[in-house]
Amino acid sequence: MYVTKADRTRQPFNKAKIVGTCVRMGASRRVAAKVAEAVEARVYDGIETNKILRIIHQQLGKYVPSVRFHIDLRRALSLIRPTPDFERFIRILLREHDYEVSPNQIIRGKCVEHEIDAIARKDGKTFLVEVKHHSNHHTPAGLDVVRIARAVLEDAVEGFEAGLNSLKIDGIIIVCNTKLSKHAREYAECRGILYISWKLPLDNSLRMMIENKKLYPLTFLKNLNMGTRRKLELAGTLLVKELVEEQPSELSKRTGISIDTLRQMRHDAREILSREESILS
Amino acid sequence: MYVTKADRTRQPFNKAKIVGTCVRMGASRRVAAKVAEAVEARVYDGIETNKILRIIHQQLGKYVPSVRFHIDLRRALSLIRPTPDFERFIRILLREHDYEVSPNQIIRGKCVEHEIDAIARKDGKTFLVEVKHHSNHHTPAGLDVVRIARAVLEDAVEGFEAGLNSLKIDGIIIVCNTKLSKHAREYAECRGILYISWKLPLDNSLRMMIENKKLYPLTFLKNLNMGTRRKLELAGTLLVKELVEEQPSELSKRTGISIDTLRQMRHDAREILSREESILS
Known part of the structure; x- marks a missing residue:
């Protein structure tokens, strides 16, 4: 039995991968095995992987309620606006992982x-950060991205040596979705x-950095229409957990979204954020 | 009186530029001055530069017949297929300017x-060549192109030093339209x-390299439909002057284009290639 990937290549159906996906989505091992059974019963030769993902979501929703409130994380990342939202999202993510982060800026190279x-600074080391966003999450970052990073690093380091900037840099980090x-x-x-x-x-x-700290972007929410999301983003709210941290009444004032809508979103957000228990159960 | 450029910026109308354009298109100084007069009489504040170019073509066609048979050279370059045609075109151009040229290949870097x-080799020096084609001829090649070139050169040179390739390289040349x-x-x-x-x-x-050797691409011809051009390109014909050098009967056999069509194109090609006399007159 073969499955068809997004790049149209085929590979053998692998039940263990279904189990892994379910566990990452918050299922216990036992539930994951059950879902994998149900999926296996429904796949057919040549089925596309995004169809499999839909079946997983459908089946898993019976056991793990939070699944009903979000979409696939990888797709959610692809939906974030590259500039400035995805760049800001990455800066938040690095900050939450104990980097000291300065925002985007211009560095004088040689x-x-x-x-x-x-x-980003950590453990006494300073890194330039290059953020790369692809709206098609199947497009890999290619050689050009890293060759450019190399040239930027070289020029920035030589700029420091020539006294043109005051930033002693130890390296460069590319972050991409x-x-x-x-x-x-x-x-x-x-x-x-x-x-x-x-x-x-x-x-x-990137997936682990997001999941470990539950730093899901707003695009992760299934029941959030684009207009509402834009209002939140423009008001500086990028994360699912911010919907829980702030009072709906306050958030409503700041964004112009109705309190009822925000209460509903808060419910969905809580379901997603509380699923750790089901993972550990 | 201001003109509007393709990037929507404005600059003062400059009659001397019209004269220069006409001379490059094959007009004598006297004719160029006449055309510039006629253009000046027809421009209005805010006119777009591509409209001016159309008026020049129209007016100049009265004095320099070849103008009726070709389009603007810069636009012609933008119409060449990037791969493989534009790359091949550039290799021909370098060869005609006394470079020894090897085709595209893979170099093992460090x-x-x-x-x-x-x-490309010339005067004992060896250069890597990076060709960059934009189908919008108003899009400048940006920093990324040169930063990538830098990284490629560094890696290739260090690859040579490490014995991974046998190409002693002196530099890199970016060629773009x-x-x-x-x-x-x-x-x-x-x-x-x-x-x-x-x-x-x-x-x-690039313009001078083309004009000095009359290496106009087929896309330069006004009366050449795309289907016919594709047949010629697929048969390995890229240049206007190749239409004159080869017998229509031979070219017809090789391309499947009718002899009558090829004779007509040959006429247009001759008009364009023979205009040196009018420049010198």
Whole structure:
């Protein structure tokens, strides 16, 4: 039995992957195994992976209520506006992971000025941060992204040595919502360029950084229409958990969204954020 | 009196520029002055530069017949298919300007393999060539293009030093059909990256390289429909002058285009290629 991936390549159906997906979505091992059974009974040769994902959502919703309130995280990331929202989202994410983060700015290199998406400091080290967003979450970041990062780092470091900027830099980190191509990973590793992509590094991928701190973006919510979301984003609210932290009445004043709508969203947000218990059960 | 450029900025109408354009299109100084007079009489405040170009073509066609057979060269370049036609066009252009040119290939750098559009040798020096095509001829090549070129050059040179390739490289040349942004030019000059763009370098721009050797692409011809052009390109014919060099009967066999059509195109091609006399008159 084969499945068809988004890039139209085929690979064998793998039940263990379904189990893993369910666990990441908040299912216990027992529930995950049940869902995987139900999915296996419904797949057919050549089925597309996004169809499988829909079946998982449908089945899992019976056991893990929060699944009914959100979409696939990877797709949610692809829906964030690249500028300024995704860049800001990444700065928040780094801050929550104990980086000291400065916002986007212009750095004078040896040859020219470069626009940098953020500067992040941790354990006495300073990194330039390049954020790369793809609205198609199947598009890997390619060699160009890392070659540009390399040239930026070189120019910024030489700018410091020449006294043109006062930022002693130890490295550069690329953060992107998709994979990096194999070629791009090889180049990055060879040149000491760090990266945080959807799946890698294994111990600290973008997905893990989001899930470990429950830093889900608003686009994660299933029942949030785009108009309401834009109002929240324009008012500076980017995260699901901010819907819970702030009083609906306050948030309503700040955004112009009705209190009733905000109460409903708060309910959905709570369901998503409280699912840790079901993961641990 | 102001004119509106393609990027929507305005600048004062400049009659001397009209004269220059006409001379480049094959007019004598005397004819160019006449045409500039006629254009000046018809412009109005805020007129778009592409409208001015149309008036020039119209007026100039009365004196320089070849103008009736071709379009604006810059637009013609934008219409060439980027891959493989524009890349091949640039390789021909470099060859005709005394470079020894090898076709596109993969070079093993220190970290990864890089796809190079050409390698060009002249006066004992070896250059990597990066070709950049924009289908909108008003889009300047930006900083990314030169930063990528820098990283490619560094990796290729270090690959040679590490014994991973056998190509002793002296530099890299970017060739593009548009301008380079100011930022990109500054970076290129600072890093010793060479470039040939539409207008620069002043003594050897892409335009001059084409005009000096009359290496007009087929897209330059006004009366050539796209289907016929595709047949020629697929058969390996890219240049206007190739229509004159080969017998219509031979070319017809090779392309499947009727001899009558080829004879008509040959006539147009001759008109364009013979206009040197009118420039010198």
